[in-house]
Amino acid sequence: GESVGLHLPTLSVQEGDNSIINCAYSNSASDYFIWYKQESGKGPQFIIDIRSNMDKRQGQRVTVLLNKTVKHLSLQIAATQPGDSAVYFCAENNRGGGKLIFGQGTELSVKP
């Protein structure tokens, strides 16, 4: 069935370094992708989104890259901070599906 998966379940980085979190999706019909951040005890929080007619989108310290050829999505976090420690999810949506499908999640730990 449809699925969105992540390559690595955990990622540990040093404070100040850049982080890259990867995601693979399988539904070619997906045309909208979102990255969510979930801190302990909280619900997923929107970080950044990208539509399939784009291959890159930048936010504040975050960049999302989309490679439709290999169905790959990545989230880059610049100058990672302790407050970035959380579980990160990619999610996909398509106009016909009407629902957001989440990947497995990557737990990011930032070492001071």
Next chain:
Amino acid sequence: DTAVSQTPKYLVTQMGNDKSIKCEQNLGHDTMYWYKQDSKKFLKIMFSYNNKELIINETVPNRFSPKSPDKAHLNLHINSLELGDSAVYFCASSQPGHRGYTFGSGTRLTVV
């Protein structure tokens, strides 16, 4: 003001009991959702309501019954609770034309 609020935050109950989780959103969104997050952090959609009408009903046991008295509220009633129902349940909402969701902070259900 909390945009999507769920009650209770924690719920511990015995097998066989019936319980309800409530959700309210003050964002004026038309669509509301219930997601289940398992122990591996995987998020899976259960139900979706659009303006009080059920539009998505994933393969969920019929012990789970959502109810939407108005478009700002979506409650989840669970009959005959089982150990496997233990999870964190998230309510979410979205607005027409925007496919990103706003999530509540979750209800941790523990069935003993």
